[in-house]
Amino acid sequence: MGLTNFILTVAGVSAVVVLLRSDVKQSAAIFRRNVKHLRNWLEEESSAASKAAEATKPKEIDSKIPEKGVPKEKD
Known part of the structure; x- marks a missing residue:
């Protein structure tokens, strides 16, 4: 009886292992x-984004307008 239970247990565990593998x-x-x-x-998407970036014309900076500096933070 004990040997039969052992064989059935081994067979059941083996079947589970095969199915899981x-x-x-x-x-x-x-x-x-x-x-x-x-x-x-x-x-x-990255190639489409790079093509879209190449297609857009960069804005030209007007040299007549002076640039305003960013105010510095006080400590």
Whole structure:
């Protein structure tokens, strides 16, 4: 009776380990796929942002207007 319980316990634990290993492998594969998608999206957004920054014309500073200094804080 004790040997039968031990064998059933080992078989049950082994089945759980096998199922968890395959579940972990699938989860890792899905995670890697999601990371690739996120990297692609970030690269597309950064390239779009750099193109948008290049397309905007920088403002020209009018040299006739004197610049006002920032008042210094007193201690």
